[in-house]
Amino acid sequence: MKKMHLSLSTILFVFLAEFSSAQTIIRGPYLQSQGPNSIIIRWRTDSLTDSRVYYGSTIGSNTLFADSATPTTEHRVRLNGLTPLTKYFYSVGSATQTLRGNDPLLFFKTAPDSSSHTPxxxxxxxxxxxxxxxxxxxxxxxxxxxxxxxxxxxxxxxxxxxxxxxxxxxxxxxxxxxxxxxxxxxxxxxxxxxxxxxxxxxxxxxxxxxxxxxxxxxxxxxxxxxxxxxxxxxxxxxxxxxxxxxxxxxxxxxxxxxxxxxxxxxxxxxxxxxxxxxxxxxxxxxxxxxxxxxxxxxxxxxxxxxxxxxxxxxxxxxxxxxxxxxxxxxxxxxxxxxxxxxxxxxxxxxxxxxxxxxxxxxxxxxxxxxxxxxxxxxxxxxxxxxxxxxxxxxxxxxxxxxxxxxxxxxxxxxxxxxxxxxxxxxxxxxxxxxxxxxxxxxxxxxxxxxxxxxxxxxxxxxxxAWTGIDEELITNSGFQVYPNPAVDEAEVKYSITRNCFVMMDLLGIDGRVIHSLFSGERQPGDYSDVLKLDKSGVSAGTYLIRLNCNGEVKYRKIVKMN
Ligand SMILES: [Fe+2]
Known part of the structure; x- marks a missing residue:
């Protein structure tokens, strides 16, 4: 066998070239467990290396970092001590090499503080x-x-x-x-x-x-x-x-x-x-x-x-x-x-x-x-x-x-x-x-x-918050349906004691809306609307008329006959 004699500098060059060129990100980076003060950054490389994430408020020149010295291809670095609702830029790589960084796409936003009402x-x-x-x-x-x-x-x-x-x-x-x-x-x-x-x-x-x-x-x-x-x-x-x-x-x-x-x-x-x-x-x-x-x-x-x-x-x-x-x-x-x-x-x-x-x-x-x-x-x-x-x-x-x-x-x-x-x-x-x-x-x-x-x-x-249904925005005695049972139409009477947005709907007894009868602003007063019962989808049976005045809801049953 012929012996090969390589200089130390040649060995070092080959080693570094091999070490640096072989490291490629083949998955990610991607973000997990996004919290107000922490986040996990994951990525995969095609060869073993240690892990390091630099992060901060600017693209590409951050000095804060978190790392792991264990050689792996499945990199996982948790960043702690972050500020809620804050945008951070980051880069990923090893202690000696940035594999991806200086990139406007590499950022994350921390979650709101748990007491925050942020959208x-x-x-x-x-x-x-x-x-x-x-x-x-x-x-x-x-x-x-x-x-x-x-x-x-x-x-x-x-x-x-x-x-x-x-x-x-x-x-x-x-x-x-x-x-x-x-x-x-x-x-x-x-x-x-x-x-x-x-x-x-x-x-x-x-x-x-x-x-x-x-x-x-x-x-x-x-x-x-x-x-x-x-x-x-x-x-x-x-x-x-x-x-x-x-x-x-x-x-x-x-x-x-x-x-x-x-x-x-x-x-x-x-x-x-x-x-x-x-x-x-x-x-x-x-x-x-x-x-x-x-x-x-x-x-x-x-x-x-x-x-x-x-x-x-x-x-x-x-x-x-x-x-x-x-x-x-x-x-x-x-x-x-x-x-x-x-x-x-x-x-x-x-x-x-x-x-x-x-x-x-x-x-x-x-x-x-x-x-x-x-x-x-x-x-x-x-x-x-x-x-x-x-x-x-x-x-x-x-x-x-x-x-x-x-x-x-x-x-x-x-x-x-x-x-x-x-x-x-x-x-x-x-x-x-x-x-x-x-x-x-x-x-x-x-x-x-x-x-x-x-x-x-x-x-x-x-x-x-529940405010009850006893508040008389709609007066109970004034909410009447006549005739009832009815064949083709009925008159719906009701009174309102102050301004409100009124919606009146005909519902099946399962709660489904079948027809909308009226929708709009109304002043205090007495009202009478005609309920047409000869429309499609209204066969003989029992229905509900729902009267909604600014969220206060009242119902009346009506029976449709042939
Ligand atoms: Fe499935």
């Missing part, structure tokens, strides 16, 4: 992980929408099926972190808040397997990629597991549940699939109850993957075999509603749907009764139909709106969406979209934004 915007996507053109269109429609008022979301919120088909690491790379059709560039400055779907769980514990791995020790790509706050460090009760978790963001308490934790082994069946008993419990349900009991936040938002209510193709009925959807309805919803959760975000059915303000349906459609509709209007504040969540009184905390946002790259063919608790939905071969939610003080606004850039649905929830 919050978040962007909800579900069933999105294809790396496809529809996914790009949904992303771009969001970007165009938020560019209108230069108000990007504080974070992206996932409702599962993040990476089709099996949630493998390469599928996350091409269907989530890719920059062309996915979110790779957005993640440089927008954290994502994750929950998994059944497709993601295929690489962790596939139900079809069936899943018989203790959730306490489950591992896999989704769990390796996400880095949520699981120790209660951002508020909420510690779950100690990435499977489910909670955190506070301003006035909002967020709860990420896991609808995929089903098993034929009872001890591992944490979601309660095939168990519709009201006494079912599990480590996840016990944690959920403790977490709900502990939070004092004004707003409560829960999210998971498998929707409890769907009006398309009986998706959440027994005939569908979607047992995990039933399990969430049986075991999540009663707890969430008991503690006044305002909004539930899910996916799984490949459409957009959303409910009225409801309470108490933990069964199939056959178990529905009209009393479960807390507010059967459309939720449009401009029409005086915002959903009111009372903060005290007999209706304190009652009512939840359920949203299915499962078409951020997947779609169902058209078929009618009918379910007694669903107000509206959209599904067709080319119907894709996402949901944008704004929370500001006592007000929550939801918008469903199609991939075509059109807001197709919206609703508002308002937090209000």
């Amino acid at each position: 919050v915007r978040f962007w909800v996507i579900g069933d999105f992980g294809h790396g496809s053109t529809p996914q790009k269109q949904v992303r771009d429609s969001y970007l165009q929408y938020v560019a209108q008022d230069n108000n990007p979301a504080d974070f992206q919120l996932w409702v599962g099926d993040d990476a089709y088909t099996d949630g493998t690491d390469p599928q996350y790379q091409t269907n989530v972190f890719d920059t062309t059709n996915c979110y790779g560039n957005l993640f440089l400055n927008m954290p994502f808040v994750p929950t998994p779907g059944n497709h993601d769980w295929n690489s962790i514990c596939n139900w079809q397997g069936p899943c018989n791995i203790d959730p306490n020790v489950q591992t896999g790509p989704y769990l390796n990629i996400v880095d949520p706050p699981i120790e209660g460090e951002l508020g909420g009760v510690a779950s100690h597991l990435k499977l489910f978790y909670s955190f506070d963001y301003g006035d909002i308490h967020f709860i990420s549940l896991n609808s995929e934790l089903g098993s034929t082994t009872p001890a591992y069946n944490w979601v309660g699939v095939f168990d519709n008993t009201t006494t079912f419990t599990s480590p996840m349900i016990n944690w959920l109850r403790a977490d709900l009991a502990a939070t004092t936040k004004k707003w409560k938002v829960a999210f998971w993957h498998q929707c409890p209510y769907s009006g398309q193709d009986n998706f959440t009925e027994l005939s569908s075999g979607q047992f995990f959807t039933f399990a969430t309805r049986d075991h999540f919803n009663p707890n969430l509603e008991q503690y006044g959760v305002d909004l539930v975000l899910t996916g799984h059915d490949h459409n957009y749907q959303r409910s009225y303000l409801i309470n108490g349906l933990y069964d199939f459609k056959a178990g529905f009764t009209p009393s479960m509709i807390v507010n059967g209007g459309n939720g449009d504040d401009a029409q005086g139909q915002a959903y009111i969540k009372y903060t005290n009184g007999p209706l304190a905390g009652k009512g939840t709106v359920y949203v299915v946002e499962g078409n951020s790259s997947e779609g169902n063919s058209y078929s009618p969406i009918t379910h007694p608790v669903i107000y509206w939905g959209e599904a067709c071969d080319t119907c894709y979209g996402s949901t944008i939610i704004d929370v500001n003080g006592d007000r929550l606004d939801e918008k469903y934004l199609s991939s075509r850039g059109v807001v197709m649905d919206h609703f508002t929830i308002l937090k209000q």
Whole structure:
């Protein structure tokens, strides 16, 4: 064997050239666990190196840093001691080399202080992980929408099926972190808040397997990629597991549940699939109850993957075999509603749907009764139909709106969406979209934004103190309907004692608005409006006339006869 003799300088040159040229970022950077005083920055390199993040108020020349000396390709650096609601620029690399920095796209904004009432915007996507053109269109429609008022979301919120088909690491790379059709560039400055779907769980514990791995020790790509706050460090009760978790963001308490934790082994069946008993419990349900009991936040938002209510193709009925959807309805919803959760975000059915303000349906459609509709209007504040969540009184905390946002790259063919608790939905071969939610003080606004850039649905929830219905803005004795029963029309008389915005609607006994009879400002006085009963949709039966005067609501029954 011929010996080679290399000088020390040659060896050093080769070593440095090899060391520096081999280090390339192949994922990220991306942001996790965004808090008021801390954040986690993650990235992946193609070779082992230590980790360092420089951060500060300027692009490219910051001296503050946090680091880790352990050589790794999966870099994870937590920044602490940050100031709430502050924009920081950052760079990533090693102690000796900046791999990405001096870049206006590399920044993050810390969360508001927990006592702050700062407006919050978040962007909800579900069933999105294809790396496809529809996914790009949904992303771009969001970007165009938020560019209108230069108000990007504080974070992206996932409702599962993040990476089709099996949630493998390469599928996350091409269907989530890719920059062309996915979110790779957005993640440089927008954290994502994750929950998994059944497709993601295929690489962790596939139900079809069936899943018989203790959730306490489950591992896999989704769990390796996400880095949520699981120790209660951002508020909420510690779950100690990435499977489910909670955190506070301003006035909002967020709860990420896991609808995929089903098993034929009872001890591992944490979601309660095939168990519709009201006494079912599990480590996840016990944690959920403790977490709900502990939070004092004004707003409560829960999210998971498998929707409890769907009006398309009986998706959440027994005939569908979607047992995990039933399990969430049986075991999540009663707890969430008991503690006044305002909004539930899910996916799984490949459409957009959303409910009225409801309470108490933990069964199939056959178990529905009209009393479960807390507010059967459309939720449009401009029409005086915002959903009111009372903060005290007999209706304190009652009512939840359920949203299915499962078409951020997947779609169902058209078929009618009918379910007694669903107000509206959209599904067709080319119907894709996402949901944008704004929370500001006592007000929550939801918008469903199609991939075509059109807001197709919206609703508002308002937090209000209960003032009772005894205040005589509308005099009880003056609210009369005659004749009653009636055939073609009836006269509605009422008196108003001071100026107010009056809305009068005809409702089915299930609370659905059938016709709007009047809407407008009125002075104090006596009024008489004609109620036409010979309109479409008004067949023989019992109805309600709802009179709303600046939020004070009174009802009269009317019977329509043939
Ligand atoms: Fe799914």
